[in-house]
Amino acid sequence: MFLVRSPRRLALAATAVACLALAACSGGKSATEQAPLGTSTSSPSSSSSASSTSSTSSGTAGTGSATSSGSAGSTSGGGGSSSSSAGGAPVTITHWQHQSDAREKLLNGFKDDFHTKTGNTIDFQSIPYDSYFQKLGAALEAGNGPCVFQLPANIVGEYQARGDLAPVPESVLSAADIAKDFIPASTALLKIGGEYYGLPTDFQTFLLFYNDDLFREAGLDPTKDFATWDEFRQAAVKLTKTNGDQLVQAGIDIAASPYQWYYSAPTLAFPNGLVDKATGTVTYDNATGDQVWKRMTDLITQDHVDSAKFLTGQSKFALGKAGMILREYTFTGVYKISAPDVKYSVHIAPPVADKTYAPVASTSWSYVVSKKCATPEQAWQWVSFLTSEDSERTWAAGGGELPSRVSLAQDPTLRKDPNVVVGLDSMSKAMPYNSLGWDDVFAIQQQIWDEITLGGVDVRTAVDKGAKGEDALYKKKGLAG
Amino acid sequence: MTLTQQARTARAAGATGGRPPRGGTGMRRRQTLWAYAFLSPALVLFAVTVIYPMIRAFQYSLYRWPLGSAPKVFVGLQNYRQLITDDQTFHRSVWNTLYFTVVSVVPTVALALAVALLLNRPRLRARGVFRTIYFVPVVTSLVAVGYVWKALLEPTFGIVNTVLGWFGIPGPGWLGDPGWALNGIVLMSIWRDVGFYMVILLAGLQAIPREILEAATMDGAGPWQRFRRITLPLLNPSILLATVIGVIAGLQLFTQVYVMTGSAQQPAGGPLNSTRSAVLFIVQNAFGPLEMGYPSAAAFLLFILIMLVTLLQFRFVQRKFEY
Structure with a gap:
């Protein structure tokens, strides 16, 4: 009776009840529907095979399930932000990283090379560092994040535990090859449960x-x-x-x-x-x-x-x-x-x-692939291309960063400046x-x-x-x- | 029945205390419906961009809500409890915010009033030029202003300490000193905002009827008495408006701190949390760990604080004067 006599209080109470109901139902639902922390909803092999045969994503909650339409090169709006068509037709891969003029210039060159080589297109966005994590976090929450993005190696474990990352498929690069080819300090934080969840970049x-x-x-x-x-x-x-x-x-x-x-x-x-x-x-x-x-x-x-x-x-x-x-x-x-x-x-x-x-x-950053990416195989191929020996040589020469490939530490083309030599020699001794x-x-x-x-x-x-x-x-x- | 007849009937009904006839109610209802129809675009926009996000933010505040695919865990009021009882950084940020609000708004409005009074003098030449000069900082980018003041307040070679040195005053460490950093930001904010409040108060001053002031002069009132007894009371609505705007802006302190104390080499809000504001606390706790629950609870507490402070202002500052 107290509430009925006071319409204002009634309205207030109704709003509060609605808020609580929304809070209890909506969040609770997502909580129960989510996989437990660190639990993968699809095995690396299944996500890999899915992408190689069809573009249907193994991601969750509908996002990233960019079902192939057969139209080559079109970009999907959801989740993985990439689409592909069956039979190895060209796809578009979204790639986000934080702003750096030198790196942006190099990356634009790489994406053209990659397109020429594979026919796949890179939709590249360079985002100011101040807003990078805001934009990335919101996009991942909304399910329309990029396929490939850049993370400090230190938080790859956190994102993997959140269930946001896909591991490097063996078909692209085996764990043994990664361990052999890259400086240990650059990959130490990327290996989780025997699998690599990123490839190194910006090693310092x-x-x-x-x-x-x-x-x-x-x-x-x-x-x-x-x-x-x-x-x-x-x-x-x-x-x-x-x-x-x-x-x-x-x-x-x-x-x-x-x-x-x-x-x-x-x-x-x-x-x-x-x-x-x-x-x-x-x-x-x-x-x-x-x-x-x-x-x-x-x-x-x-x-x-x-x-x-x-x-x-x-x-x-x-x-x-x-x-x-x-x-x-x-x-x-x-x-x-x-x-x-x-x-x-x-x-x-x-x-x-x-x-x-x-x-x-x-310290180092890493390129990672979203678990909701519709085409993880192609995305990892792009990352593999970015971290290949040739690309790393270019990064090192023009981007002001150390290469993370073991083979480049003694590369004579990079060892011309005595200050650079100190950096190159410090790599193999580094502890992350x-x-x-x-x-x-x-x-x-x-x-x-x-x-x-x-x-x-x-x-x-x-x-x-x-x-x-x-x-x-x-x-x-x-x-x- | 014509409209005139309807109106007569309605008036008659009102006079006898009876209910107005149904025809009048129907028309009023139609008018109300039209009013809502015209209001609906704004209402829908308000609901979508303000009400819905607020409800969602309240929902987040009851959860541990990491962005991305991680599970969202219902924690009830735990976020609020932790903020109120445990989190000393939050307490410090609220204290900093209140300190900034009081220490910046009061002198800014007082200074703006002084400038407005000077500019309101009828015999002042080049009044437009002075108005423009005072208003220029308001339209200048806050980020640009922040960087300039960062340089001005540099303790070793900055202009402020250099000038203080001319008078034998050893300048403080300003943004490098926990005891002075927030005062440096206050100084910049006062300089920037004086022009804005000056415009509000100048408009208020020009709305005061000249006859009242002339009558007071004829009655023997001096300049101070005219200001104290006539100008100030009649300017009260403008002062209230300026204060409310200033207090709300002060409680939302963010950009100045972000620009003047943060860099790629240093997290904003330092040194030693001495400049961390409540809004900065919310942003850093949301987009550092990408966790929405805890900062949403902090945002709601800030919302309540702003609401309470504004209500108190209306209660204690607002006075009705009639002459």
Whole structure:
């Protein structure tokens, strides 16, 4: 009676009931209809054979079931965003990756070559990084995502666990061939349950860049690598210049967000890297982790070789205002354009922890194929083409990235610049930064850095809090345990 | 029955307290139907683009809702509970948002009022030029403005600290200092928004009848009394409008923080969460882990907060004045 007497309340209650009913029914339905985490609804062989004989997708929920119409080369709207016709007729494969001018230019050349070679068309979209994951996530949810897309290797496991990825079919590239032909660090995170779910691209090792002029000015030898952390630390202090209280030259460009350091150092300090793959928990919440974090942050808090208030948000190294910086290999090319006046050389950074398990850490991205792709075989052929030896040689020469093929490490056509040679030689020794997240983990680790360097929090407290946060994130994602 | 007869009958019925005749009701119903017919395109659009997404967002907020093929798990009010009781980053982001709103809206409206009063002086020359100058920041891209202010606030070589240095004032670390970063963003927002509120208040000032002010002058009221007793009360609707718009915009703080504190090398919202706003929190929690449930709950809490604050404003700021 209470409700009937008050039409407003009645309307409000009706809306609330409708919302709850919608919430309970719709989501519940999808929850029960979905396969459990990590469970594939189609075996690799079945998806492979389906695509080779017909274009009917093995994907779920209707999306991606681009039934062949026989019209060659037409693009379907749903799921896999590609269509094919029976009998090997040309298909269109949608391909998304985040924006990079150099890579976009190269990829446009590759897609023309691929079309000439196979008759298949690539519908390529280059999406600004800031909106890349928003667009990809929404498209995957709506079932109209691309067939081929680019993911950081660190989150391939997460997407595979969500049931979004198709494995590399043996008919295109066998697991044994992938293991043999590619640098182990570039594929370590792509192999899940004995199958590969991506092929590597944008392989980068973290290297130490010296400003050679500033080194000489400080009486340091820019041709030598640092053998120990202390040696490096002393050089950083020597390279630092102040005017009164104010910093005017940083010994090392490290203050703001040196993710290259906190990705590398904890990774190299543990035999299993930053995360134990078996348990899905972080390895650095202990004395060794504390040592690594303390040594890195001491550069700011004790040695004052850089400050967050010095040239905030600027690239001090590119401006010639820092003696050193740890960056990805690609900056060997980037600085040629953005800092033409800076004479730099590239080196392997000294070990941060007392005991390290590899000299350099690496990151990489990967090309993956959507599980809802109507033509996974053709999509993987395209990815295989992109990661072939010839293509990788082109990527390495023009795209500022390391090749991930073993055979190219010693390729004389690539070994002309001494800085590039350092990068090529670092590949085979690299250990992958193996967190199980990307921007979300970046934020957690940056928080540890900020709390120690800006908040005055002691290393143990900050590291423990960050480690627990990272563990909780993996647990929430269903990747731990 | 003619329309005039119908109207007479209706008036007579109204006078005796009886129900209006059926003919009048039918016509009114037809008119109502036509009104709805004309309104329907807008209503349908509103329902599709606002109401439906809101209902879906509410649905998401009751789930763990990863994007893609992963299962969606019903968690009831757990997302809300976690946000309200456990998530210190969310609490900090709400605090930052409220701080920004108060610290930016109050001085912006006050400054805009001062500028509007100056520009409303009848003897001021080149009034149009000044209006344009004050309004230029409003029509400039917020992203561009953000980048420019990032450079202005650079602690070592930026103009702001250089000028402070001329007066012997050691400039703060601005965006590199957790204690100052949000104030840097406030400063930029005040500079940008003054022109917008100035236009609203100037329109309000020009709507005040000149006779009332002249009468007050003849009664011996000085400039301060005229402002305090006449201008300010009659300007109340404009001030309320400016404040409500400002508060809603403040509570939705995002672009300034995203542009001024984030980069490929650094996640936005730092240092140490000192500039993370509620909207930024929602975006980062949605599109970092590609999870819609938790940020949808945060969005609903923000929605409730905006609604409450707006209602409070209407309750306490709105005053009716008649002369």
